[in-house]
Amino acid sequence: MTKTIQSKEMNDVLTSLFSKYGFTDEKAKLLAEVHTENTLHGVNSHGINRVPFFIEQLKLGLINKDIESEKVESFGCIERWDGKLGSGVINAIKCTNRAIEIAKENGMGLVALRNTNHWMRAGYYGWMMAKQNCIGILFTNTEPNMPAWGGKEARLGNNPLVISIPRKKGHIVLDMAMSQFSFGKMNEYKLNNQSLPFDGGWDTNGNLTRNPEEILTTKSGLPIGYWKGSALSMVLDILATLLSAGKSTYKLGLEPHEYGVSQIYLCINPNTYNDNELQEKLTEEIIAYTRDVTPTQPNGKTYYPGERSLINKIKNEKEGMKVSEEIWKKIIDLLNK
Incomplete structure (x- = not known):
């Protein structure tokens, strides 16, 4: 399931979230702008979908803010x-x-x-x-x-x-x-309960598969x-x-x-x-x-290369961005926790 989020709302929410986790105002705004811009370009896999992953890395002490x-x-x-x-x-x-x-x-x-x-x-x-x-x-x-x-x-x-x-x-x-598919993109297919349109890697039995979950498990991309x-x-x-x-x-x-x-x-x-x-x-x-x-x-x-990315941005600026309800809920929960 997806919901529509306007870029200003996403930017404001993410700025507050990154501020909450200890980034300066300047850095929080910059991080929010990058994740929002990536999502505007239609690359949710490396935009809004990566925010919970980024916060988890912070919690693990892998990122020095x-x-x-x-x-x-x-x-x-x-x-x-x-x-x-x-x-x-x-x-x-x-x-x-x-x-x-x-x-x-x-x-x-x-x-x-x-x-x-x-x-x-x-x-x-x-x-x-x-x-x-x-x-x-x-x-x-x-x-x-x-x-x-x-x-x-x-x-x-x-x-x-x-x-x-x-x-x-x-x-x-x-x-x-x-x-063939970035691992962020495979996570997006998994999130949407979809198969890959082409073989993307190997499963646990060593066979090529279009099942993103199996490839994410084996870490064996094609x-x-x-x-x-x-x-x-x-x-x-x-x-x-x-x-x-x-x-x-x-x-x-x-x-x-x-x-x-x-x-x-x-x-x-x-x-x-x-x-x-x-x-x-x-x-x-x-x-x-x-x-x-x-x-x-x-x-x-x-x-x-880049043409469809620009088309996505123009469309999403006008109509709003389609994002996973599950991901957006995780972000709101992180902000309100």
């Missing part, structure tokens, strides 16, 4: 930061802004962050870079939740990857996990592109670990809970090339070419 990330090393336009187990969202916003700042000074900026926590919807930070007219490449490692191709036990993270490209007619933002997704997951983990000098998926898997992940924030300033009109022309050519096809469904069309 009083600390933010700090720069520990600098190598020209490359920096290493330590998240000090602070809020993943707060740390991510700080490091995204820093990468943008370096890129606008040098053409390119990279911030490698270690010892941080879940950043919720990865695409949020890609949108941040695109809104500053910058190209972004961002990724994180996670606890083990996928088997390497050819193996049975989970040894890889589903390591979300974001690539964002600014565009006048609507920013292009790719936001994808290395698993890599995108099979062996190709498996390889891509591995190299993203290696890069995040080496560049940040942080924890790998292997090290994260030694703990009972996921915390202290490693992340990369790479920002490129396309204005460095002084050919913005050409860049826009080339981008529009590519999008127009992909649209000029016979649709597979009646009245169907192709979409560029």
Whole structure:
């Protein structure tokens, strides 16, 4: 069952909730804005649905609400930061802004962050870079939740990857996990008592399944592109670990809970090339070419990455957001407890 919530109501409730759990007014407002914005974009799995998970992490002492990330090393336009187990969202916003700042000074900026926590919807930070007219490449490692191709036990993270490209007619933002379905999305299907539309991982008997609950239990998601997704997951983990000098998926898997992940924030300033009109022309050519096809469904069309996310936001701002009654009740109970 779902109910409709307006963005202002959600933002106000979440601001009060985060304040109740000890965040400063500024941080509480920022956390509320991020979770609300993610839900507006239709990504409930990494917006409103993640709030009870976030509060549980606070209660377990996995998140230090009083600390933010700090720069520990600098190598020209490359920096290493330590998240000090602070809020993943707060740390991510700080490091995204820093990468943008370096890129606008040098053409390119990279911030490698270690010892941080879940950043919720990865695409949020890609949108941040695109809104500053910058190209972004961002990724994180996670606890083990996928088997390497050819193996049975989970040894890889589903390591979300974001690539964002600014565009006048609507920013292009790719936001994808290395698993066929993100684990947050599978939780959403489970919450709605729905099966996955395609196989999403393996059950306890080692068979591919569309049952999200079984995959969440085994922590054995199906890599995108099979062996190709498996390889891509591995190299993203290696890069995040080496560049940040942080924890790998292997090290994260030694703990009972996921915390202290490693992340990369790479920002490129396309204005460095002084050919913005050409860049826009080339981008529009590519999008127009992909649209000029016979649709597979009646009245169907192709979409560029991020297009449907923006459509969702416009619709939800006007009509309100559909959220799980169960999740909303948990949040209200946490606020009133």
